[in-house]
Amino acid sequence: MKIVIAGAGEIGLDLAKVLTAEKHDVTIIERDDDAKKLARELNVRLVEGNATSSSKLREAGVATADIMIAVTSDDGVNMIASMAAKKMGCPKVIGRIREMELSGGDCPLEASDLGMDVKIHPEEEAANEIVMLLKRTVASDIVEIADGSLQVIGIRLPADAPVIGQTIRWFDEHHPEIDFNVIALNRKGNTLMAKGDHKLLKDDQLFALARKDDIPKLIETTGRKETNIDDVLIAGGSGVGEMIIHKITSDPELSKRDWNIKLLEPNEDRANELANRFPNVRVLFGEPTNPDILAIEGIGDMDAFLAVTDDEESNIISCLMAKHLGVSKTVALISKKEYIPISQTIGLDAAVNTKLAASNEIHRHIRGGNVKSITSLHGITADVIEMEVSPGSKVDGKAIKKVSFPGGAIVGAIWSGEASDAEIVTGNSIMKAGDRVMLFAQASYLDRLTDLFQG
Template sequence: MKIVIIGAGEIGYDLANVLSTEKHDVTVLDREKESLNKVSESLDVLPIEGNATSVKDLVKANVGDADILISVTSIDEVNMISGMLGKRLGAKMVIARIRSDEFSDKNSPITPSDLGIDVMIHPELSAAHEIAQLLKRSSASDVINLANDRMQLIGIRLEKDSPLIGKNLNEYAGKHSELTFRVVAIGRRGRTIIPDGSIKLQNYDQIFILAQTNDINAIIKTTGKKETELNTVMIAGGSDMGAMLARILCADKTKNWSIKLIEPNYDKAEELAIEMKEVMVLHGNPTDPDLLVTEGISDMDAFIAVTDDEESNIISCLMAKHLEVKKTVALISKPDFIPLAQTIGLDAVINKKVAASNEIHRYVRRGNVVSVTELRGIKAEVIELKASPGSKITQKPIKKQKLPAGCVIGGLMCNGDVEIAVGETQVKDNDRVIIFCLPNAIDKVTKLFQ
């Protein structure tokens, strides 16, 4: 597939890396030589120096021949104009990063489709929704809703006192036969394991468990963790993601959140205080330990650090953990920091580049793909695939299928009912199947559903 990415910043680079690894024909357009040099030195892509709003430069990047044009510069207006021009030049699908809420408002006088934009993505908003989901599962490092929210995938970090240490997965399942679940992936000291029943669990393994949503609380207890109610939240950083998270929590009428938000810019803090009456907005440096202690960080159930300084996010979360805050979440952009952050004790990390990649991947793969989600900290992806009538996957039970190495079928949804997959499970036409696999197995397993 021919893909043109406009913008070689953090998100553009990450997308180019992922898509070129999957053997797509990727071109990256940017006006900054330094950003393009980084792309050309480390990735198998075609770098083009040029202006995203110049028809001449877009033609030079062969935008008119693109199957997908992805415009992810840091400026909404540039993304809109380049997307509009790209569609006029002949790009088959246009995906644009637009952070302004005005265009997603149902009463907006102009919509993305009016500009030729097929898909509008908002990585910061996606990441804020992920954090809100994590706050509802105090013990989990990852929470992914699947099969129309009927199933969940949760990530759990096993502590040294977990009753699962030293047990293999067959023993784990046998001891809790009243529950139906499946351990579909394990992160262990930087390695990603798609496990079988004989593998033994070890200290500090990051295990990913798939189960029906109603069973998740009981399954968390089997790992030695306890689900506790989180009510008081402190958010460090009020611009973009922090403010979005506060709005999402305020709109959640299922519980009464108590929220403190710290914003360093006085005008912005005043604006947020006027807008969100339910939130205590504080003006100050959100990475200042003295301020955090003075404002009662030790009395919080959860501490969320989403400033632009990721090192400060990690350090302030570690301090919160030291003060026995139950749940800490840090915004981190460097991929190398993600496994490190969880190793040193943070409960969860959020990466807006991953959020953008997850949104875009569904449109890149299209066809039978319902959703694609990259798991943070390990090299595995969760894919929801729809079985085409007569496809290979529908011909025989799972145990007789020749699934590629590094791939496991976790569950499926058929006519509204969900179930965890076992060897005898037979996938039927139009079933939605949840699969966990390493990146190099994705194309092979997708073909079984076509």
């Protein structure tokens, strides 16, 4: 497909890398000199200028593009560029909106009013993920699939876990009461696609697919225990921090708890603003990396510490201090994907990446052919890929165990009707034309996987 991206910031560049790797024809519009240098390093066409300029949009070929993606750091630029692209005839426009007033459910403007077919908010996606991690206290990663009926969960194995030293096959055979599949391991920063004879070792990060209702039982098998989180300290009153508070207090499940929320904000004006907005939250002015402030506020008595400032190094450092002071659950907001495996190795419980959240959200809307969606996982170099079986394809009518999937790709679930009816597969499960199949694979094998599912 021909895709135009407005904005060569972190999200725009990351998208361009992914989309060019998938053989799309990508053009970037950018005016910032530093960003232009980075864009030139990619195998993409660069149009230098402002994305609000109709002449630059024409030069980029928006009128003949299949998709326009506006992801600059300025909501106004994204809206103007989106409206202009739609007027020029671009059939699909995706735009990033950061302001809650323009992206929240209370906003009277629909995406179409802004010239957008899809309105994305990476910060909100990151907040959603963090809130899910508060619900699953043991999880280092969690992704809902099949309309939420299934979950992929990442769990770090402690030294005393009952499964240590056992194979994945043994793990599966000794827990027939749980409907689950181990899909991958993160071992010292390396991704291992699961095989039956892999032994489970101390500090392995195990990724498994299970029914949502079976997740608590699966966690128990690893020797870990879920606990309620009620006392939370949020470092950073950024958009993400503010959205986390909104979601905690409005979520049907979480809002029933007796929350004790503290918010630490390094900007005094912003701290005062948030204190007025959230009267039931104790808002503090100070630096999240100041150990004295953390100690005074009783960080050791907190159930969770969420570092979501705009400074990712500060987020990592403050989480490490919180962990050292006895906090059981620490989550850091990180913009560089390269930091994620490092952060978990040095002791953080979970890391959430806004670029990955944006990429996942946009990928849901730009797929074509048999590939229906791609969702990246934080802790491993593997993606959740949803494919449709075409009539007469190489997998049509075949049992999973009879198909040789490239790169150790693993089939996790199949459904033929509603996604909520998805079934976790066995080797004997049959793939039929029209079925949706959920696979776990490394992105470099996407073309070979697509070849199996095409008619």
